[in-house]
Amino acid sequence: MKKVKSTIRKAYHFALGIYAGHLRYNQERSLQKQLTGSSNNFSLANKTIALVMLPGSDTSKASLDRISSALSGKSNCIFINLPHKDVTFKEINIAILNSEADYVFLLNNVYKVSAYFDVVLVSELEKNPQTGIVGIPSYYSPISGRSRANLIKQEGLYTEKRSGKKYSLPHYSIKARNSFKPNWLSEEASSSEVIPSTDFVAMSIKTFKEIGGFSDFYNTNYMTFPLADLCLNSNAIGHDNKLLREAICAANFVNDISTDDKRQNREVFRGRWFKYLSSGADIKASKSPLDPLSIDICGPMPDNDSAKSWGDYHYALALKKAFEKMGYKANIVSREHWYDKSDSRFVLVLRGLRPYFKSPVNYDQVLMYWTISHPAEITPGELKQADYVFYPSKLMQDHFESSVSVPSSILPQCTDPDIMNAEGTCSMTPELLFIGNSRHVFRRILKDLLPTEHELQVYGREWDEYPIVKEHLVAEYYDNSKIADAYHNAAILLNDHWDDMLEFGIISNRIFDALSSGAFVISDDVAGIHELLGDSVVTYKDPDDLKNKIDYYLEHKDERDEIASKGHDIVVNNHTFDNRAADIIEKMGQF
Incomplete structure (x- = not known):
């Protein structure tokens, strides 16, 4: 039945497309006739236009000739060809700025354009300084398939909020007006549209610079969100964007975009524009009076019961308690609500599994990062968004210092001694304890240990492999x-670090929790651990060293107790959430 319905729908669109083809032909002839005379009254002398063929576009000679033939010939036009999808937006921005053009035309898989389109676009930008970005309606090109060819592709676009069980995170999708219809919605020469097009847009180089060009966070394999971002940015800084109907273009249908590329760009767009769009694209409505004694703690955990199994959630909970002791209001914000409207003056991102994207709209909030985990996934560009960065190690600070010119300091992980305080009697069982998930990795210390003749207990998920x-x-x-109690009661608590934590010298939060509990810990050797914690953690170098130290310390309880006691004192005096909250508040005082 579905196949029959699909066949009928395609046949219907094919018939509509034949009819639409006649409409397109007549409209283009009418526009050409209309503009032939008026174009002589508008001068483009000494103006340079950069025609940017965005990644994925056809840059063959036939394609460029087809587009060139529609130009008025009154301006100096240069093509910037960016056909390869592995090009970055940083490279695109540089190419546009280096062109020294007066105007930038961005073509996204455009097949052809109606005559004198350069005159139509530039004349609007010249006449109305308040106009930021202009776009033109598009229809599906002849090579887009029989069921699409000649039908309307875009006549302006709008955003639509998506949320609920079907969607992992609330976000805004971008929808085309009048898509798959044979004729246009309006005959007006122009109309205001926040997002006039994601097929063909134009702006002055001045506006492009004001906006800051494309955001580097997007990938270039899916252009809808990056182009919509430019339009929203233009609107947010006070420009009026317009859809001009005195020119039209044919754009190709593209069907080879991966779900991952779409998802990545959707998440960037969500971070940058969710708050703004939720307030109706109204800056005043999206801003709130800010409370200087309120801080949002943004963690990567979800807003459901599973958050309790996330270490990030318990970390945020302990930090909230520490801030509140010092007279601050602290809000734990799950990933679904990162970009909701907030009256907190300060935002602290506990950078874990997910990146955070700051809005280009200035909300006067102070953004602070604490890069507590997943350091290999953090980019300099992400940290450059921040007003202040807390690095958990000197090694990580040194790694980013040359490329991230943001004030920073070192803030290692820590513990909450009110929670990590053993209350039960010490049963010294089991001999060896490991608590941690596999994440489909054979954890280092277990790989170095097993098989073992000692009693070992493991708690965690994903160990079936x-x-x-x-x-x-x-x-x-x-x-x-x-x-x-579990940490304290084990004779030896085993700890290791993920590879990226080792690479960046980030001491595991479990180390601090375990020492606070009075545990004796053997861990892999991470840079800086002995400088920070002295000899209160025993480290090993290889499987033989691990076996020898386990055998030795199981036989020497007094030495275990002495080392554990020393570690407990170091941690509860220097490495608690109260200590860290005080350090963060001190830096907040700079803003």
């Missing part, structure tokens, strides 16, 4: 409220 570990698996989850 490693039967030798699963033999020791007790449960997939350990209640965080009872974990301090």
Whole structure:
């Protein structure tokens, strides 16, 4: 039945397309006749136009000739050809600025354009300084397939909010007006549209510079969101964007865009524009009076019961408690609500699994980053958004310092001694304990340890791929409220670090929690651990060293207790959430 309906729909669109083809032909002839005389009254002398063929566009000689033939011949036009999808927006911005053009025309898979289109676009930009970006209606090109050819593709666009169970995060999609219709919605020469087009837009080089060009966060494989971003940016800084109907273009249908590319660009767009669009694209409505004693703590955990299994959630909870002790209001913000309207003066991003994208609209909030995990996924561009960055290690600060000119300081991870405080009697069981998820990786310390003759208990998820570990698996989850006793009661708590944490010298949060609990810890050797914590953590270099140290310390309880006691004192005096909140508040005082 579905196949029959699809066939009928395609046949219907094909018939509409034949009719629409006649409409397009007559309209283009009418526009050409109308503009032939009026174009002589408008001078483009000494004006340079950069025609930018965006990634994925056809840049063959036939294609460029087809577009060139529609120019008025009154201006100096240069093509900037960017056919390869692996080009970055940074490179595109540089190419546009280096062109020294007066106007920038951005063509996204455009097949052809109606005659004198350069006159139509530039005359509007010249006559009305308040106009920021102009676009023209588009229809599907002849090579877009029989069921699409000649039908309307875009006559302006609008945003539509999406949320609910079907969507992982609330966001805005971009929809074309009048799509798949045979005729245009309006005969007006022009109309105001926040997003006039994502097929063909034009602006002065001055406006392009004001906007700051394309955002580097987008990938160039899916152009809808980056082009809509330019239009929204133009609108947000006070320009009026327009759809001009005295020119039209044919644009190709593109069907080879990956879901991942779309998802990435949608998430960037969400971060940059969700708050603005939620307020009806009204800057005044999207701004609130800010509370200087309020801070939003943005973590990557979801807004549901599963958040309790995220270490980031418990980290944010402990930090909230520390801020509130010092007279601040602290709000834990899950990833679904990062970009909601807020009256907090300060935003602290606990950079974990997901990147955070700052709005180009100035909301007067102070954005601070604490890069506590997943350092290999963090880019200099993301950190450049911040007003202040807290790095968890000197090694990480040194890594980014040359490329990120944002004030920063070192702020290692920490613990909450009120929670990480063993209350039960010490049973010293098991001999060895490891609590952690696999993430489909054979964790280093377990790989170096197993097989072992000692009693080992493992708690965590995703260990099915490693039967030798699963033999020791007790449960997939350990209640965080009872974990301090588990740490304390084990003779030896085993700890390791993810590869990127080792590379950047980030000491695991578990180390601080364990020492606060009075645990004796053996860990892999991460840069800076002994400088920060002295000899309170025993580290090993290889499997033989690990085995020897486990055997030794299981036989020397007094030494274990002495080392654990020393670690407890170091951590509860220097590395608590209260200590870290005080450091953050001190930096907040700079703004």
